[in-house]
Amino acid sequence: MPHSLISTFRPPPLHPLRRRRSPGNSDFPTKSPNLKIMAKKKAIEGVSDQMNAIASQNLDHAPARRRVRLAFTQVQEQLDHVLFKMAPPGIRTEEWFEMNSKGQEIFCKSWLPKPGVRIKAAVCFVHGYGDTCTFFFEGIAKRIAASGYGVYAIDHPGFGLSEGLHGYVPNFNDIVDNVTEQYTKIKGRPEVRGMPRFLLGQSMGGAVALKVHLKEQREWDGVVLVAPMCKISEEMKPPEPLQKVLIFLSRLMPKAKLVPAKDLAELAFRDPQKRKLADYNVISYSDQTRLKTAVELLNATNELESQVEKVSSPLLILHGAADKVTDANISKFLYEKAASKDKTLKLYDGSYHCILEGESDERIFEVLDDITGWLDSHCSVR
Template identity: 55%
Template structure:
């Protein structure tokens, strides 16, 4: 999920509120990013006024903040990019939607396998995940591919709007199927990696393509929205009715997701600079589609058959770790593993203390290494 403090949201450029506290936070961040452009407060004030409801505004803001992002004092922005080929693309898909995508590939060798990333609600593949986990996977020999969903990040569409979760899944399937069909990659093992809502996207893709993937890594997957994030039943029915009339309106209440998701307070403050994430109240149709999707997935957990690694913080209050345990128990896959991290929150790769982030990364890479070797061995045996 995109995680930015509700307090910070009030000062964000998305909503045009008066800045009452952001400048003091920026002053504190000067020591954190001395070579970045934090001294250009005039530019930051200008960026706060940019309308990012549509993709051109989001792209402009992202381009202007690249230097600041790369100099944030976060362990996952400290990996050198030497030896990695990166590529950014904008391509119009079969529905006529312009999709932003990015890839990270080992420069000196063929990838050992492909990892296709599905980001969380409101998020993008161009901030935390751009500078950290994706790069580290590429340094471990994997070809990593990511895309922004329509309406999120740098892809075309109204910000934060999901008119149909099934169409969103279809867009992701199309993009990654086209990528996997490339002769350069078609013989390689391929893994889905879904974080939060991206876990739901990954599971939906698997259920539609049960034999197309070597395995999946699910990080705090959104198999069910935590009970305290769901409106009371009466209000929920009212919101469902309103969604048919005012689908794009932002009327759904939401708790402070950055506080709920980031255990490390210093890292939580860095979410301020993820300006192109969607941090407003969920749009009505978006909220209804997410609720409907999680209800569908809950009923299909026993149909999950591919090798899966499930990682979840035991203190996660955004997505329910007990449902991850239920997924682990019900999935019919004979190859499944779950790791529950004591005291960890929702954002395992962005918002935890450094030692926990490194532990989670190690668990992911170790599992991918083992399953890539198994897939290679199976391919050799059947030849």
């Protein structure tokens, strides 16, 4: 995920409840806080030593992640990626924090069409494991908003700019409940109140979106899933004896980073130039998976696998046919088993996991057009 070549920008401390609106770039103060450097990370090409030092902070806690994000915001916007270079102009954005029922500050963001364009519906995004809604999704959201949608996104607790230990999922249902809680508030915002509302879930976010739908069967007008993690294939699951060991260890040291993690950029991004930009997603969680997190992800997919026949929402599933991170056959499984009478499966030949970020420009626009076309047809049905 991307960033750029500004080497002199320094991050300020971020007031936890400060709002930022656009259009127009905010002017941030340039006084840097003391940086706590963690174990050396892979250097980001094209930025200064100072910026690499900023990116190498310990990101366990939200204040550090917020500082790093601010330092790299302008860098990201200048990256040589179609989502940034061809972002539609005039999109209105807003950022804010909401306190959830567990007392955590949750980062929220919206993208609205330019003034004078009628909003057709609300699209609520659910990001994947380790990710944030402030990087590539910025460009994705602007494209969807330019088609007449109010797009909303949140960072899950422990990820992105939201509070919580980085990469730690003590209970998968806490993520599901937080999504429900935050989007219940957002659906009441005056600009989209009473309008159709859709969930858009990517990768792990697809599993979260499905579980949200299953808890609120009548609350959503449709669910769009991009390379969803709704079942772990047998080839990817740890052997059963190892699963038992992981479960046991997760009770003793749940936050420990002991589950091996691969650099997934090569598997997720087919375009080698776009793959290089993954390093610029500086607040993503790319360390070894925490024990309890691994167990929660495994349990969530096992549970979801047993419930897919209850999925009743209008459904659009999009998946790269050559995806080695989440198996396209699992999307076929979901498509075949879901009870939804209105369901569509689109497989993209040769495409990898990140079909909205890591493919050719033409494929990225094709997938975005498939999403907005499906949304348009389901707004008119209502």
